[in-house]
Amino acid sequence: MTLAAIIPAFAHRGVTSRPHPAADLLARRYGADSPLDAEALGPDQWNEVLTGLLSHKSVRAYRDAPLPEGTLETLVAAAQSAPTSSNLQAWSVVAVTDPARKARFATWAQNQAHIEQAPLFLVWLADLSRLDGLAKATVGDAAGLDYLETLIVAITDATMAAQNAVVAAESLGLGTVYIGAIRNETEAVAAELRLPPKVLPLFGLCVGYADPARPAAVKPRLPQSVVLHHERYVATGVEAATAAYDAQVRDFYAQQGIDAPAWSQTVSARVRGPAALSGRHRLRQILVDFGFPLL
Ligand SMILES: Cc1cc2nc3c(=O)[nH]c(=O)nc-3n(C[C@H](O)[C@H](O)[C@H](O)COP(=O)(O)O)c2cc1C
Secondary structure, three states: OOHHHHOHHHHHHOOOOOOOHHHHHHHHHHOOOOOOOHHHOOOOOOOHHHHHHHOOOOOOOEOOOOOOOOHHHHHHHHHHOOOOHHHOOOEEEEEEOOHHHHHHHHHHOOOOOHHHHOOEEEEEEEEOHHHHHHHHHHHOOOHHHHOHHHHHHHHHHHHHHHHHHHHHHHHOOOEEEEEHHHHHHHHHHHHHOOOOOOEEEEEEEEEEOEOOOOOOOOOOOOOHHHHOOOOOOOOOOHHHHHHHHHHHHHHHHHHOOOOOOOHHHHHHHHOOOHHHHOOHHHHHHHHHHOOOOOO
16 A cells, blocks of 8 residues: 555655565564554554554663763663552562673673673662561561462563563663563572562563664564464464464574574474573572562
8 A cells, every 4th residue: 555545645745656665674573474564554553652662672782881971770760660460569679780790690690791891780679578588567467479370470560571671771761671581590690689588570672772783683483373362362373373483583583693503493492301491490499588488
């Protein structure tokens, strides 16, 4: 569909139609298997927010450039604007900028150099400690915090907050990458940040300006046919979709000069057994030690 057809006013001005911004983004995400006809999307079906969301890519190479004043506070305001279960606000974040401290985090996360390169490293926490003190002082008991349910609430809250910060950072032209590998050394991270009981470090987040010499690319995702179910869960076509996605991911890495194993191999290896969890198989006991009895 032409721009003139979408916005009739343009027909009189001789405006020639350009490809819809969604077309390229959907092609990068889904290859030939796009779930949408981008050219058919009208102005009420696409906007800059969607362009930003579909442009997401994790950035693992940063310029040596500081963030503008107030950026951290803007990101945290975006994070605090996320929904939060029962308005409990059961999360916190630690902003790390000290080079020596970032270097320690890089070591704990299997030497991920981008942690040291990025000017800001945010550590997102599931935080039941505030609520613990508040409830004990207010109603004399906080036994509800001992249940797995409440930890899930805190993890969900923290994750939504963090992702809001990611979207905000990307809208400001910044790059980010989550660092789940800090959980390989959860006790060391907690000691470094002096976390009180009932606070669990979930993941880090590098924030900075992407190095244009080592650009990141939009990574393909599984076809919608396997993740989107209508009315009821139907697990058909997964094998064929996986094979097609393996080929797409192989092409994605080949374009970057990387001879990567098939996606299905990589993700299967990641969940094959406790050895592949890089120390995180101990997390249940660590949680208990940190004051989460998981009842
Ligand atoms: C909770 C979480 C933890 C992650 N941990 C790491 C990490 O430790 N190191 C890393 O390089 N990427 C990490 N990632 C980034 C993923 O690898 C990345 O999101 C995924 O490969 C999809 O790529 P994309 O973000 O560029 O679309 C993490 C992502 C999430 C959501």
